[in-house]
Amino acid sequence: MNNKDLKEFFYPKSIAIIGASKDLTSISGKPLNNLLQTNFKGDIYPVNPRYDEIEGLKCYDSILKIPGKVDLALIAVSASRLVSIMSECIKKDVHNILLFSSGFAEVGEDGKGIQDKVAKMALENNIRIIGPNSVGCINVKDSVPMGFATSMESSKGYKHGNIGLVSQSGALGFSVFGMAQEKDLGFTYVVNTGNEMGVTTLDTMEFMLEDEDTLVIGAYMEGIPDGMQLIKIAKSAKELKKPLIILKSGKSAIGKEAALSHTASLAGSEETFQVIAKQYGIITVKDIDEMIDVMQIVSRRKWTNGSKIATVSNSGAAGIAMADSCEEFDLKLEPLQGETKKKIEAIIPSYGSALNPIDVTAQALKEQHIITDTVEALAKDKNTDVIIIQTTFGGELGEQICRKLVEIDKKETKPIIVTVTGTKELTGKGRDVLRKAGVPVYKTTYDTMLAVKHLVNVSEYYNEKKTILSSLTANDNSLLIQEYSTHIWTEEKSKKLLKQLGINIPENVMIQSVEEIDQHVKGLCFPLVAKVVSKDILHKTDAGGVKLGIQNIQEAKQSFHEILESSKNFKLDAHVDGVLFEEMLNKNGVEMFIGIKNDSQFGSLLVCGLGGIFIEVLKDISIRHIPIDKEAAESMVKELKGYPMLLGTRGQKRSDIESFTDALVKVSDFVHQQNGTLREMDINPVVVLNQGEGIMALDGLIVWDEMAFPTSVLN
Structure with missing residues (x-):
């Protein structure tokens, strides 16, 4: 599947609703109602043999009876009927299907069998499936709802913006969409992939990356369908400066596979995901509130040049709280200097503070220019990367200050972030002014600083110019030792490879019989260490397979016998290749x-x-x-x-x-x-x-x- 295929999915000119109901409040009735309410400009074909018409639209017995071409089929029938419905869709040459139906892999083997059969039919006939167990998708740009999620029923319509959202969970994904819309965040697409029989979250993210209007991508994922695909997406997102925000559940503390080495037991699946996210610039969040907060700050697309924060407040306590949060999130809150400090000292009352945090005092209640003039001075300060304003002002004054901040934000490239604390009744109008203009605004200091930390991190990642390349050519196996005898390389063979890589190892010799000691061990410098070499004994000390401080040939022979005896007692059937004698390191490190x-x-x-x-x-x-x-x-x-x-x-x-x-x-x-x-x-x-x-x-x-x-x- 390529991304052009998904574009066809989200821009249908004709939609068939298989299993459509006259009850427009039901799961199988809402998709039709939503399309009618948003005045879908294409053809709508209800399919249900029980009805002749629904809402004035002719209803068909079968998709095969529809006279025109069908670009997208929305299917709301039971899992048991799906195979026959799929056969009809294949005959009708439908290539895009959205499955609302449940009762597949999530309910057991019988459901999985149906899901596998349908997936095979889709693959063989080049059909793209989103679902099953999906509540639907929205092409927000064209106001095309394809599903029954509650958030699709908005009487106000959908706010178009630059955020794409994909979620394995329908309830959670469309909750994020609805809550974000309330905060005036606009979207391009919202997609619930469900069981991911065909199209995955990652496939959808690739499509959104190539969409010129989608500049931020959010995702809720319960699992990673393809790790290398995610890395590829993250690399492309960096090139395009399109932030990826992922809320991932299904965390596990440790992988279950048995590990032979220490290393393999150290990195669990969730830890690995976080490593990948950090390395490739993916923003990870803990809940939907944090996801929406991050969407708000990165969708503005004002990147920082560093982590130096200047904070302005009309409350000394608020300034202290912001200072504490800066330390917690490793943001730099440095004292103002030079001309900027002098300008601000001239603006604020003498009993205020121009250090940083900047306290403009309650005098700003009478003179609103105090806050805005201070912000304008900081906007010109080369030593400030992000400006954060915290205010409790409500009513008309608060609204006027917010309007002035919007004017400043429009002409400045430096990020300006606002915290407006207080009730909706007192401060809501000011907060709305900021949101409608796209200025990031939060209710608490913590939420503000956490969002700023994410902005700083992703900005630093975008500012990195380097591309990591390996200095070796792929498939160049010249360093491989060809003396294979097992897929487990014990110490002796591993050290040969390390030496070839240019990593120092002690001088050593492998001994397989006591008779070899006189000839081969005497060439080493005493004292020596002796260690058993066996793929069946990997933790040698536990088996008594290590002897230290060997001073001469006689002690070497004695150690050889003792190691073999101890190893035999530890594991009777262990295959022992020999004993490795090597020079002991005489330096500290x-x-x-x-x-x-x-x-x-x-x-x-x-x-x-x-x-x-x-x-x-x-x-x-x-x-x-x-x-x-x-x-x-x-x-x-x-x-x-x-x-x-x-x-x-x-x-x-x-x-x-x-x-x-x-x-x-x-x-x-x-x-x-x-x-x-x-x-x-x-x-x-x-x-x-x-x-x-x-x-x-x-x-x-x-x-x-x-x-x-x-x-x-x-x-």
């Missing part, structure tokens, strides 16, 4: 880890954090979708709670952070060019030595997708 998780929806994720034995206890981690560049690697490390340890604390030297971030990029590049065949990777610990000394990977595990290996290799 900070233990970190680097890991890979292959997410079923979004592909490969890079994870880093404090390593060693603390990885699962502290869970101090940072995650990014692959590929990343050096700048992203640096941001990963800086957001860790343990970052100060790398900078050096209590007299310790600074760690070689650059070498660690280089390793993150190397791993990212390698994994990216494997096209999803690498399932897990765990490099733990990676000791980050003092600055200039590099890093050392002391252990490693790699798990490949079994499907990527020939059967003959695995056997």
Whole structure:
């Protein structure tokens, strides 16, 4: 399906309503009533063998009896009748269907069977289906309601604007639409995708991205139909500067699949979604109120150049509240300086404050120019990115101030945000003036500052010019070690790969029999560490499979025997490849880890954090979708709670952070060019030595997708 197909869906010239009812208050009667009430300019064909006519329109026994072409069929019949109805739609050459019917996959196997059969019929005949279990859609631009949602029944019509909204839930989606309309927010399309038999939320978002009138896209999602499609949409949205706002439910704390490595157990599905959202500039909200608040501020399309906030209020307490919120949301509230401060000191009473927050005092009740002149001065201030005004003024004075703020907002590119507190009776008229002009206005300090934080975040994302590219060519498998024997690479094989990637590892040798120790181990520098190598024993310490501080050949032989014995006792049927002897690290450093998780929806994720034995206890981690560049690697490390340890604390030297971030990029590049065949990777610990000394990977595990290996290799 391409987006041109969906344009045909939302701009029908003829609509058939199959299962239409004479009861215009019923589910099957409302779609017809809504089309009549909005004066749909195309042809409407009710279909129901029980009636000859409905509301003066000829009613047909079957869609096959309709004389003209049918662009869109609205179907309100039981699930059991749908297969036969679909057959008739196919014969009539209908390519767009909106299914109101319920009783499909959501009710069990029988319903799922019907849904699967209908979906197959649609696919084979190039039919686009929205639903089932949908309450409908609206083409707001042309006032074409296609459904029975309560919000479609507005006697005032629909406010057209620049917001597109798609929701898996009909009740929630059209609640957002109705509430937003009350706040004078205008829309282009509102779509409820329901069970998503065909068209998904993401398909609809792609269509809206290409629509020149849709400049903001909101979505309610219970699941992500296709993770990579969402990333593609987010990248396109950045290029077009069309904010994506997603309210997602169905959160789960952790994925259920068994994980062999530490890393794979750290990133749950909801956490992964939030990582993707942050990395690709998607605005995530917690409820419908926050969604509407964000729609209001971003639909104005006045982006910020930074996070420096100037606040103006007629109340000292309000100024303090805004200052507290700035700190909470990491917004900068800096004292005014220079000419701007002098101008404002001359405007406000001497007992006010021109610092920031700016307190214009209650004197503004008598002299309304105090607020507006102050705002105009801030609009010219190069050190102010966002202006926030908080006022409690009501009545005619409040309305006059709001009208003046609208005039200022029209001529300024800098975002101006207003908080008007008080009852609707006292302050409602002023608030309405702002809303009708598109000036973002809120009732509380918290709501205001939260919306501003979202605006600042998305503006910063749009201001980034870089595009992340991998330095390796896709499908370049030159780094792959071809000595496959299993899809699980234990420490010995993993370290060979790390060495090829340019990541330092200790000098080591693999020993399979005690007779090899005299010849091969003596070339290493004592003291040594010995570790069991077995795909069946991944946590070696628990199995007694690690020996430290080996000082000579005799101790090496003794360690070899003890490790094999302990491993056998730990797991009788474990296949042991041998014992890895390697030089012990004689330098101090900070233990970190680097890991890979292959997410079923979004592909490969890079994870880093404090390593060693603390990885699962502290869970101090940072995650990014692959590929990343050096700048992203640096941001990963800086957001860790343990970052100060790398900078050096209590007299310790600074760690070689650059070498660690280089390793993150190397791993990212390698994994990216494997096209999803690498399932897990765990490099733990990676000791980050003092600055200039590099890093050392002391252990490693790699798990490949079994499907990527020939059967003959695995056997």
